[in-house]
Amino acid sequence: MKFTVAVDAMGGDESPLKVIKGLDLFLQNNQDLKFLIFGNRDLINPIIEKYPLVGTSSTIVHTNEKVSDNESPLEAVKNGKNSSMWLALTALKNKNADIAISAGNTAALLVMSRLILETISGIDKPALASMWPSHKGLSVVLDLGANIDCSIKNLVDFSKLGAALYRAVFKKEKPTVALLNIGSEDSKGSDLLKKSLQELRKINTVSFSFNGFIEGNHIKDGNIDVIVTDGFSGNIALKTAEGTAKYIAALVKEKFLRSWYSKFIYLLSFKIFNSIKNDLDPRKYNGGIFLGLTSPVVKSHGGTDYIGFYHSIKLCYDILNGNLQEQIQKNL
Incomplete structure (x- = not known):
């Protein structure tokens, strides 16, 4: 069908x-x-x-x-x-x-x-989720701007929704989930994040494996399948990642156009740089989904x-x- x-x-x-x-x-x-x-x-x-x-x-x-x-x-x-x-x-x-x-x-x-x-019964707010490239494939990140203010329940719901999306797309039975925070230690972060951490640890589920906190610089590692945050932090992270990718692409182009020698080196390495450009192409990861x-x-x-x-x-x-x-x- x-x-x-x-x-x-x-x-x-x-x-x-x-x-x-x-x-x-x-x-x-x-x-x-x-x-x-x-x-x-x-x-x-x-x-x-x-x-x-x-x-x-x-x-x-x-x-x-x-x-x-x-x-x-x-x-x-x-x-x-x-x-x-x-x-x-x-x-x-x-x-x-x-x-x-x-x-x-x-x-x-x-x-x-x-x-x-x-919204689905039991879900207070839908979340905007998207796929982000990492060293090990793709991760799901949510919320990316649909909800600026979130409650503990919202972050718990987002974890369940994000895990369902990852399992549906990538066929992994038990995705790993983590909360985006300023540190990986339990003592760091806002009261909302600390309480959400404790709530998620209480959940006994076979749907996903909760791995605590994750810092922004580890999103690209690919060790976590689903990264959960509020829409305010998520949107900032998204725009920062997009801006960084564009900056790197522009910087590489600028450096290799500076002299005939650098242009020659670029031609020798064209396949490598073309592959990097392709991996950084935001069009490949276009498409967010309203979950919930x-x-x-x-x-x-x-x-x-x-x-x-x-x-x-x-x-x-x-x-x-x-x-x-x-x-x-x-x-x-």
Whole structure:
């Protein structure tokens, strides 16, 4: 059975072009998904004519309206009942799709998702999770900005949700989980973190293995599968990591363009540096997911291109094949 993805084709930069091209790139390698595309048919149809694979695997639902990047969540909800974002989420609620994806306004997507889909029973707040590269593969990090203020229960819930996501995508029965902190010792950190540490240690579960605290400089080690934090610290960590990757790439390029000798050395090492550049490419890790909702919603970065959108579609496929919602219910 093919899964169906509800696609907001109008959100983010260069849409709907990058959306259609991203879908086409996915379908070139895997045709196990169908797409329910929401957006302006007059803009979408001329593009799909150039990408017949998308045309044969998709149904277009027309709407002239979309949620703009500068709209507040309140404005988006008030005025966007016929927007491509709202309609995609409604299709998910009505079981016409198995997952929804948008590259549009993050805050609006979160608020609309909570209104239309609601949270799973027992979950107070959904968390925004994403995959981060490490020396040993990929780790799940959450929350990345959906919840600035968190309670002990929220951090415990995020641990269960993150472990379910990791198990669904990577098929590991008992992922390792840790809380992001300023030190690995039990005595360090805020009262919230210390109390959350004790609460997580009390949990007797076969769903994940709790490993205490982890410092930011050890996230990339790859020894922990799921790193849990509040949205404030998580978003800062995310932006810092993105900025550092861009800085390193720019610095390497600058150093090797300084002289003919350095250019010659670069040419000799081109394959190595190209491999490093590929590993640092943020498009490969594009796609966050709102965890804790009654159905899965994936958020693609608004500024990414079609390659980044392709990777977020691939994440949708991995989530569906891993039965994420079933894994979450087991953890809860």
